[in-house]
Amino acid sequence: MGLTARGTGLLVAATALLGAGLRFAYPELAVLGAAGTVAVGQTVLAAARTPRLVVSRTADPDRVAVGEPARMALTVRNAGRLRVGSLLAEDRCAGRPVPVPVLRLRPGRDTGLSYDVPTRRRGVLPVGPLRVTRRDPLGLYAATRAYGPTAVVRVHPRVHPLTAVPTGAGRSLDGRTDGVPHGSITFDSLREYVVGDELRRVHWRTSARVGELMVRENVDTSLPRIVVLLDNRAAAHPDRSAGVAASFEAACEAAASLVVAAFRQDLPVVLLLVCPADDATADPPLDRLAAVTLTDPPGRRPDDATTGDRDGAALDATLTRLRADRPGDTLVFLTGPGGRDDVGRVGALRGAYPSVLVGVLGAAGPTPTAAGPVVLDAVDGAAFAAAWDATGRW
Known part of the structure; x- marks a missing residue:
């Protein structure tokens, strides 16, 4: 908000003319200077009057896959008592300006506009607010x-459709049984009673001992519990074009395909990142995949000679947590060409996870591996889906 270059020039010239006219007793110059000053003052008062506009927007839909259509609908209503003249409005969509014509609006009237939201690339696109210039x-x-x-x-x-899913590992007192054909419910732990729990799940003996109601927690141990670990280290995806790593985008597509396939099969699935974002851990998996970006490990500097050690330390810290927490029994590690040397580290988790699979996205050739986890080399997400369905063992 302020004077334009033309307005500033006119104000300076009018002040100079007014001062010269008064100083040297030239009434003509003083009149010109006074007229210019009055013109600037009137325009400031006229343009500074802010119209009372109420703007609402709706994204339809607000979550889409890459390439799917999405539109943003705007409604501008005049909530004031005076007519609003034609205004120059501009909306911001993914950092780009979108012109919004606001014609003359009578009091209580509104006008609408909709436009396409660019969905050619994965990401979180902020839209708005509407900026009105008078x-x-x-x-x-x-x-x-x-x-x-x-x-x-x-x-x-x-998302690429997947038809194959891991068979799971059922636990029992007699040992581990793979490929259990029917689900089984097994005691897992005790927790405090909350309103809504079934009374038949109350463990009365423990409740009497501790003095409060305790409820049994059961798990279905025959179903696979899938853990998808996405490698979002910048070193794992070194090849970039226009700031975009194609291998990382392919890895995100593979992760999204696994998550959707698990949801459709009613299988528990957990999405984890090698370098997690603390402010997005509670978001749904697909929303996290929309927002995830390549990250350097904490403390890394481009000129640091130990950048490789820091990348390895970040992965080792994540694998250590996975070994201790064991959120599932089927581990799928998705990385890029720069993460091929870490296949052995991930394969060392086979003692904690019966099924371990590594997907190397953006691979130009097969990954040399010794006896260890199953490795799928794929150039993109579609190739990974085909390789996943063709896998005979987990």
């Missing part, structure tokens, strides 16, 4: 104000 007819003053809320459109990775 200018005077002479172009001396411009006032810009933001109206309405902002919205977010999440573009998820492309």
